[in-house]
Amino acid sequence: MFLRSDHELAQGGGAAAIAFGRAERVPLSPGMHGLRADFSAIDWTPDLGARIGSRDWWRGLATCTSLIAAAWWLSPGLRPIAGVAPAPLAGEQWDEARAHTIAPLAWGATTGHRMAANDLVRPLAETPERPIIDLTATLGSGDRFGDVLRRAGVGGDEARLVSDLVGRAVALDTLRPGMQIDLTLGRRPSKTVPRPIEAMRFRARFDLAVAVARTGGVLVVTPQPIAIDHTPLRIRGLVGQSLYRSARAAGAPAKAVEAYIRAIASRISIGNDVQPDNIFDIALEQQRAATGEVRLGQLLYAGLNRDGRTLNLFRWTDGDQPGWFDANGVGDRKTGLVMPVAGRLTSNFGMRWHPVFGGARFHKGLDIGAPYGAPIRAATDGMVAFAGRSGGYGNFVKLSHSGGLATGYGHMSRIAVAPGTRVAQGQVIGYVGSTGLSTGPHLHYELWLNGRPVNPRSMALASVQRLTGDALRAFRARNAALMAVQPAGR
Helix, strand or coil: CCCHHHHHHHHHCCCCCCCCCCCCCCCCCHHHHHHHHHHHHCCCCCCCCCCCCCHHHHHHHHHHHHHHHHHHHHCCCCCCCCCCCCCCCCCHHHHHHHHCCCCCHHHCCCCCCCCCCCCCCCCCCCCCCCCCEEEEEECCCCCCHHHHHHHCCECHHHHHHHHHHHHHHCCHHHCCCCCEEEEEECCCCCCCCCECEEEEEEEEECCEEEEEEEECCEEEEEEEECCEECCCEEEEEECCCCHHHHHHHCCCCHHHHHHHHHHHHCCCCHHHHCCCCCEEEEEEEEEEECCCCEEEEEEEEEEEEECCEEEEEEEEEECCEEEEECCCCEEEEEECCCCCCCCEEEECCEEEECCCCCCEEEECEEEEECCCCCEEECCCCEEEEEEEECHHHCEEEEEECHHHEEEEEEEEEEECCCCCCEECCCCEEEEEECCCCCCCCEEEEEEEECCEEECHHHCCCEEEEECCHHHHHHHHHHHHHHHCCCCCCC
16 A cells, blocks of 8 residues: 555655665566557457458457357356245135236136126115215305305204204304305205205404304304404515515515505605615504414504604594604694585685575685586595485585584585595595585585584694603504514514
8 A cells, every 4th residue: 555654754754765665676688678659559449340351350359259268168058957846826826816916817817707696686776875075165255154054955944943043153154155165964864855954164354254063963164263463564666676576575565565655655655765775664564363364454654764754653533533653653634624525615704695586695615617527525534423314405414623613515416425434535425416505416525513504615724643641652652563563584
């Protein structure tokens, strides 16, 4: 074996040193060198299909013949190898083996044969039914719970009984179309009667399942609450070339991304202020059921980090009116009142000649001529204080707003809101008509400030929502818990 240490020992020992484990090399004589070169130049395996009859060809034939002779001489010879043939099968062994084989019928195979009926076989009068049937029924749009059961094969009386029992556990009118009902129908005495319900289960709500089982011959309904985790879903990522596509790629739903863009667009310019290296931050309502389902809700937080400057907007409901507030509790700035209907001004605020009674009378609002049936919209956000018939106003709607402001809309052909409901700016509250003391289709529009009528054309309101007191403390506590949620994937 040649080692590095051997080489170093040989080099370090001087000219007389010999490497350990190696013999001296004996040089070859000049004659030996020539013979070795001539022998290596001979082609011992030429192509026998070329240059037939040449010296190289005869040399190759001699090489081939020598190899064949050596192989023949070294071979063990042609002698038969003794083997044992299995004994032929007979009797039961043959029958058992034949049952496991696939062979032609001519060789005695029984493949594909059927046993012929003998005297012990009696034909069935009717095909027996399965004792239990499992099936799934779906609640369609406009369906009643009992109708779904009857279509599945449940008898009418039992369907009404089950509907009454289930109705005590959950309101049947809250069941949504598309809900699936897993049914197990049991044995029936004859084919002329419906099968009885043995078990039933369905998901009544996201947090509630209802099970029905027959116990001791009696149907028992068991509500099964489902644990729900309400931890919000937080998503953060780089804006990149497209804020919308980047947020969607990070896992945010399309509607949530649209709401996010609308929220931050109320404070900054999307086209000019948002850069590709900015960081978006989104938080959504999320419900995770113990059974594995996940349901996402509305947008709770919209954040954008722009080179150290962070825009934080939180969704908060102030007085039944949701809005976006910054970290200090300052909400959106709302300016002006929108015109409630598209039309022309036919009568101004102040003294005028009354078109019905005649004579000069004070007109407390504006008359706006518009086509019959044109939509009437709320001038700003508010609550419906009155909706109904009101003397000379005809069909009349009164909205109360913040800051002691109220608006009225008269002579409607039809009212589209109910008292006590909240409306948003621009929402349709009714349609133009000519009810009450009116000479043609138009809208009578009034505006009150602290109970006194004012000219609607003189009001250009500007207001900023600001949280204070208990509302601000609750707002900050909720936001602190929201910011403690780690983004998804971390």
